[in-house]
Amino acid sequence: MSTATKQAAHSPGSGVLGDHLTPAELAIRFGMTVPSLAQWRYLRKGPNYVKAGKKVLYPLAAVEEYERRNTVECA
Structure with missing residues (x-):
C-alpha cells in the first residue's frame, strides 16, 4: 500500500468512504492483516462492521x- 493510503487510514474521517474504513485500511490502522480481521469477524471479535x-x-x-x-x- 502507498504511504498516502497508510496515512489516510490513520486520519479520522479520511477513509476511502469518509466515515467508514475498508478492511485494508483498518488492518493498517491496527497493524494486522486483512485475513486476521476476517477471522475476528468470524469469531465476533473486534469493532462492529456493516456488511x-x-x-x-x-x-x-x-x-x-x-x-x-x-x-x-x-x-
Whole structure:
C-alpha cells in the first residue's frame, strides 16, 4: 500500500468512504492483516462492521469506540 493510503487510514474521517474504513485500511490502522480481521469477524471479535452483500465496512465511530473500550490505562 502507498504511504498516502497508510496515512489516510490513520486520519479520522479520511477513509476511502469518509466515515467508514475498508478492511485494508483498518488492518493498517491496527497493524494486522486483512485475513486476521476476517477471522475476528468470524469469531465476533473486534469493532462492529456493516456488511452490504460481500462488501465489509467498518464505521469510524465503531472503530474509535472499540479503541476506547480496549485502551489500557496505566497508573
